[in-house]
Amino acid sequence: MIDLQGVAKSFDGTEAISPLDLPIRPRATTVLIGPSGCGKSTLLRLMIGLLTPSQGKVLFDGQPMSASALAGIRRRIGYVIQDGGLFPHLTARENACLMAQHLGWPEARQVERLDELADLTQFPLDGFNRYPVQLSGGQRQRVALIRALMLDPELLLMDEPLGALDPMIRHALQDDLRDIFRALNKTVVMVTHDMHEAAFFADHIVLMRDGTVVQQGTLEDLLDRPADPFVSAFINAQRQELGP
Numbered sequence: 495m496i497d498l499q500g501v502a503k504s505f506d507g508t509e510a511i512s513p514l515d516l517p518i519r520p521r522a523t524t525v526l527i528g529p530s531g532c533g534k535s536t537l538l539r540l541m542i543g544l545l546t547p548s549q550g551k552v553l554f555d556g557q558p559m560s561a562s563a564l565a566g567i568r569r570r571i572g573y574v575i576q577d578g579g580l581f582p583h584l585t586a587r588e589n590a591c592l593m594a595q596h597l598g599w600p601e602a603r604q605v606e607r608l609d610e611l612a613d614l615t616q617f618p619l620d621g622f623n624r625y626p627v628q629l630s631g632g633q634r635q636r637v638a639l640i641r642a643l644m645l646d647p648e649l650l651l652m653d654e655p656l657g658a659l660d661p662m663i664r665h666a667l668q669d670d671l672r673d674i675f676r677a678l679n680k681t682v683v684m685v686t687h688d689m690h691e692a693a694f695f696a697d698h699i700v701l702m703r704d705g706t707v708v709q710q711g712t713l714e715d716l717l718d719r720p721a722d723p724f725v726s727a728f729i730n731a732q733r734q735e736l737g738p
Contacts, residue, residue: 495520495649495681496541500550503536503705510536511705513550518649523675523682525692528702529728534685537702538653541683542571555648569593572642572650576657578634580626580641586633587622590640597645611640614674632663639674652684656691668694689732701725 496518503511511533518524518541526534539545540552543564552559554567580589590611591604599607612619617636626634635655642650655671656664672695675682686692692699693713700710709721720726 495555496683497553497556498537498540498550499553501540501547501552502549503533503540503545504548509705511540514707516700516707516710518681518683519698520681521679522697523684523695524698524700525696526683526685526700526702527687527689527692528708530687532702533705534702535653536705538651538683538685541649542573542651543568569597569645570648572645572647574635574638574642574650574652574655576654577631578626578638580634580637582626584625585622586624586626586629586637589626590622590637590644592641594644607644608640611643614643614677615639616670630663632667635667639671643678648681650678650680650682652682654685654687657686671695689729701728703728 498514498516498518500513500515501511502509502513516537526537528534536545540547543552543559554570557563557567559567580586581592584592587608590608591599594604594607608622609619611617612622615636617633617640621629621633621637626637629637638655656667668691675695682695684695696713698710699713699716701708701716703724709716709725711719716725716729720729
């Protein structure tokens, strides 16, 4: 679905991502994890074309993410950021339908798609007339997810989507999100710093440090066959959250 080949990224001469190769498995959930500042969010922004690699290339469905192709590619990608990133002056409906309206979808098609996604995400239909400030944190994230899924994208990118939520709402939304991922059978890439969350969602985990990939594989690979002392240290620091 998406393939990073020899990709590196620098800001003002400081390397944020060292040259790396990272193919993303189709129809699976890949979780990028690591300490703050390790480059995982930068990697996600490279995948959607918000950043351009300093070297290497990003391919989407075998196609380079060139400037001319970017607009079309982005319509095939859903993107969810922490706390939703909703526009406060728009209702939940207006936020969710932003791209559909931009593309000229008929009203009936928008309503039908909203109904489908409200059912999928368990968002109340009467909530679409409210503004973001009138919604709970969990409801705002559901609207952000609906907006990301509105055009039925092939790839869903999520940058710490649950990070700003309180523990009870976060736990409930984790269960719902995993059910949604399984129902849609889409390619998902999620960023988190929480090993418990990575273990809960991931088919494939990519552990990063200082702009490099230290190890990738299943949770069992990281637990039982650590490729570097950092892998064990990172997991042990969160062992209590992982449970037995």
